[in-house]
Amino acid sequence: MxxxxxxxxxxxxxxxxxxxxxxxxxxxxxxxxxxxxxxxxxxxxxxxxxxxxxxxxxxxxxxxxxxxxxxxxxxxxxxxxxxxxxxxxxxxxxxxxxxxxxxxxxxxxxxxxxxxxxxxxxxxxxxxxxxxxxxxxxxxxxxxxxxxxxxxxxxxxxxxxxxxxxxxxxxxxxxxxxxxxxxxxxxxxxxxxxxxxxxxxxxxxxxxxxxxxxxxxxxxxxxxxxxxxxxxxxxxxxxxxxxxxxxxxxxxxxxxxxxxxxxxxxxxxxxxxxxxxxxxxxxxxxxxxxxxxxxPLPVKEQETKDHVFNTTSLKSWQLYKSPIQRYGQAGCANSIGIWIVGGFGARPQGHGRLDDLILARRDGTIESRLKDKRLARMYHSLHLIQSRLIVYGGRKGPCMPLGDLGFIDTERNEIEWLDGQPENGWPEPRWRHASSIIAPYIIFIGGGFGRQNNLLNDCWVMRVLLQSGTKTPSVKWEPFLSLPSGRHSAVASYWKDLIVVSGGLNKSEMACQPQLLVSNTSCSQEWRKPVWSGPSPIPRYSHQALVTTDNRMILVGGISTCHPSSPGVCVIDLQSWTCVEYSLPVQDIAQPVILASFNVQLIEENEDTKILCWGGGSPCFSFGTHLNGVIVELEV
The missing domain is CATH 3.40.50.150 (Vaccinia Virus protein VP39)
Known part of the structure; x- marks a missing residue:
């Protein structure tokens, strides 16, 4: 020294x-x-x-x-x-x-x-x-x-x-x-x-x-x-x-x-x-x-073999320079790329909430489609129904949740808003909630944070009622079976009439066990945990989840509160409830990647399963804010 x-x-x-x-x-x-x-x-x-x-x-x-x-x-x-x-x-x-x-x-x-x-x-x-x-x-x-x-x-x-x-x-x-x-x-x-x-x-x-x-x-x-x-x-x-x-x-x-x-x-x-x-x-x-x-520190008990996570290496991990530098945004994949709305990232006047809709194509090109001040939000959800993107929830600052709905016409590049309140049958405004399309015109919403920074466990389904021509759709909210306990930053997916909620952070700020299941049918609804054959996945939150055509769920990235390494990629067989954990490679100090608060796109071609990761990053304590400056292409 x-x-x-x-x-x-x-x-x-x-x-x-x-x-x-x-x-x-x-x-x-x-x-x-x-x-x-x-x-x-x-x-x-x-x-x-x-x-x-x-x-x-x-x-x-x-x-x-x-x-x-x-x-x-x-x-x-x-x-x-x-x-x-x-x-x-x-x-x-x-x-x-x-x-x-x-x-x-x-x-x-x-x-x-x-x-x-x-x-x-x-x-x-x-x-x-x-x-x-x-x-x-x-x-x-x-x-x-x-x-x-x-x-x-x-x-x-x-x-x-x-x-x-x-x-x-x-x-x-x-x-x-x-x-x-x-x-x-x-x-x-x-x-x-x-x-x-x-x-x-x-x-x-x-x-x-x-x-x-x-x-x-x-x-x-x-x-x-x-x-x-x-x-x-x-x-x-x-x-x-x-x-x-x-x-x-x-x-x-x-x-x-x-x-x-x-x-x-x-x-x-x-x-x-x-x-x-x-x-x-x-x-x-x-x-x-x-x-x-x-x-002075208590002696820790040795982990039993049933709870030890064995990991293997990814088939490939490639980085490509990207102009998308933001986290906390919402994304929705399509056949040519991914729609991205809002988030926190780089602006000409410094870091802040972003108010744009962009289309990021698989070849790395970016199209800026529209700007709207009401899009300047974080930790919201985004889904595509026909040619309409539906923006729901999110927040401005902490304790400033949003409960409005934005309908973006992707053909006309126009946006219209619907506002509603709980007293009118709408859910409590929220951010960091889980959401998924569970039927052609039905969106599941669950958990997150509410108005008083309170952790929510209530769940809803939003029925989107399309109108003729260019008229703004209307919606009908219906209460759904509540989660057993509140959680935020979880991911909801849909598989064979089952809603699968993975991960999240609970009231104790511990990453939740990865899966909860509930049937989307009206008979005998009950949240339940799957019975794992072998170790269950590493608990995580702020991750992404994808369901493949061959009945696998892939958990990508996230943050864990109870594991000695960063969560990588977990591939779950949804029929046998077995899983394989893939570790992330050693990061390049010149372009490190933090897979948190990001978006993913699944590409299934022939026998290959590739995943593109867009955006993401995190505030890094006193070390500054890190925004991923690359697109990650990984293969399992």
């Missing part, structure tokens, strides 16, 4: 502390001291707030578990920056702990100056037996040894907690591995706790990597230790006797109380689920332990 990289690492501390202050100000967690170290208040997005909230919860969990077992201990924080953990722990009554923070000299000098400017912080920092803030180069282990034992008089035998919160990942792999081994051999009773990045090879991981490369602070250990297994083995092979690893999705759903999560979710309006879950799946909390110290 060069000196210029050292400076850039220090700069990341300033951005981080401002984000923490914004998160705390918004009520996500409490910290009485953060304002002492943040130079200037800024307002971050709700996505940033959630990301820093789960980071704080993970670190608080480690401190609480370790200190409950070892109230008299030592804590050494590597790359501490302007972290306030010492002050909050003292405020909570932890007075038997020697706390040492280590960072670059410039960071240490700035932090001391800020401490001196706040009397209460200065008073706590003056307790020499309790707190030391020192500069050191973690790559120089002889110097570090002298600092800790000769100057700070630390004990090698006392229970010791090492903290690396997005710190040693910036070191070269050889130096960080030597530091990990040195900690384990020098302190026989210790825990090493790490919060850092994983999964560099998928679309989000590539965006994340590129972000840090552009900041001149590449994640140097990430390519060598890219997943749970390699991270765990790294510590076990460096002298630590036990090690547990949770990605942050796992941590949130298994170790944060549900009532606390419910409180957090009510703080702000939020509709960036893909970006949040992707962020959480690309960060881990890890604890390694040895001696009389136990790992």
């Amino acid at each position: 060069s000196s210029s990289s050292d400076v850039q690492v220090q700069g990341s501390n300033d951005w981080s502390i401002a984000s923490k202050l914004s998160t705390i100000t918004a009520g996500y967690y409490k910290d009485s001291f953060i304002s002492c170290f943040a130079q200037k208040p800024v307002k971050r997005s709700s996505l940033i707030h959630r990301g820093y909230y789960v980071r704080a919860k993970a670190m608080h969990y480690i401190f609480d578990r370790f200190l409950s077992q070892h109230p008299k201990c030592q804590i050494i924080s590597f790359g501490a920056g302007f972290d306030t953990s010492y002050y909050t722990l003292r405020q909570q009554g932890h007075t038997q702990c020697q706390y040492v923070e280590i960072d670059f000299q410039d960071v240490v000098s700035k932090k001391w100056q800020l401490i001196k400017n706040h009397p209460y912080c200065a008073e706590l920092a003056a307790e020499k037996d309790a707190y030391q803030l020192v500069a050191a180069d973690l790559r120089n282990l002889p110097s570090l040894t002298k600092l800790l034992f000769e100057e700070l008089l630390m004990s090698s035998s006392d229970p010791t907690l090492f903290i690396s919160e997005c710190a040693i990942t910036y070191m070269d792999e050889c130096s960080s591995s030597k530091l990990i081994e040195w900690c384990g051999t020098t302190f026989p009773n210790a825990v090493f706790a790490v919060y850092e990045q994983i999964r560099p090879n998928d679309g989000f991981g590539r965006v994340m990597q590129q972000h840090f490369i552009q900041l001149s602070i590449p994640l140097l250990s990430l390519p060598v230790y890219p997943d749970h297994e390699t991270q765990q083995n790294r510590y076990l092979h460096k002298g630590w006797t036990s090690c547990e690893v949770y990605d942050i999705n796992e941590f949130v759903h298994k170790l944060v109380p549900s009532d606390e999560l419910e409180r957090m979710r009510k703080l702000e309006t939020f509709d960036e689920y893909e970006g949040f879950n992707e962020k959480c799946s690309h960060y881990i909390i890890l604890t390694a332990a040895k001696g009389n110290c136990k790992t």
Whole structure:
């Protein structure tokens, strides 16, 4: 790591502390001291707030578990920056702990100056037996040894907690591995706790990597230790006797109380689920332990073979440059390409909601058909009946759902709108709902989000009543059997008089088990789960689903909250209820693909089954918004 990289690492501390202050100000967690170290208040997005909230919860969990077992201990924080953990722990009554923070000299000098400017912080920092803030180069282990034992008089035998919160990942792999081994051999009773990045090879991981490369602070250990297994083995092979690893999705759903999560979710309006879950799946909390110290993270049960997903490679994966750069749009395939309406993407004046209808042809050419301000929406549905495209629902901003219907005459390039309200027999306005044509003039609508950002489980059928000539069609809404529970970002498909709802995100923000079935006939309607022969598909949401002529359902892409890799392509035999999962290839860092909030087109020619993926992308935490700039052609 060069000196210029050292400076850039220090700069990341300033951005981080401002984000923490914004998160705390918004009520996500409490910290009485953060304002002492943040130079200037800024307002971050709700996505940033959630990301820093789960980071704080993970670190608080480690401190609480370790200190409950070892109230008299030592804590050494590597790359501490302007972290306030010492002050909050003292405020909570932890007075038997020697706390040492280590960072670059410039960071240490700035932090001391800020401490001196706040009397209460200065008073706590003056307790020499309790707190030391020192500069050191973690790559120089002889110097570090002298600092800790000769100057700070630390004990090698006392229970010791090492903290690396997005710190040693910036070191070269050889130096960080030597530091990990040195900690384990020098302190026989210790825990090493790490919060850092994983999964560099998928679309989000590539965006994340590129972000840090552009900041001149590449994640140097990430390519060598890219997943749970390699991270765990790294510590076990460096002298630590036990090690547990949770990605942050796992941590949130298994170790944060549900009532606390419910409180957090009510703080702000939020509709960036893909970006949040992707962020959480690309960060881990890890604890390694040895001696009389136990790992603060619970030991995870081994998965049974019946629940292990075996994956194989796709037959082909081709990328073609595309001018369609948007996500959250609605699409409807036809024989020559795909109709696309709305979404969020690139505009001349910057990113925003798009208000157009385009026809994307299979040869890559794009036709812009019309613009209408009311088309500027996201997470709506689009279906083609004869020559009319039917736009339903979607949203403007979060908590601004739409319940209108747009009828687009594709021959005349004209659009007409119908408006209705629940009191007039229409469904509650919604977005992120599931929908499918289930008969020539009948559209199924189910689930999604409603007016109060409430999760919906009601289902409806829309009967489209075509009029003669160019007159606007009318519609008749009829209630349908409700889903067993609310879900959003699911996909509805139709197969042999069965409506098949796949995936989605439930009230707990967990990806739902993939399939629910209901008959479209009027007798004995009941949602039921299929009986799988072997493992069921990877739970996912924000994906796409296609039904082939040979009775297969193909789930494409999406986001998972409970799987260690991005969902690829799942091919389901709808007659035997067996499935095969195909993994996505390693992504090109120059043109990464995030298969979320996108559209698909199925091409069945001879014995080949090809799928074209248009658009898609995601907000990527603090790494920026990613819009896929390619058409993906894949074959299974």
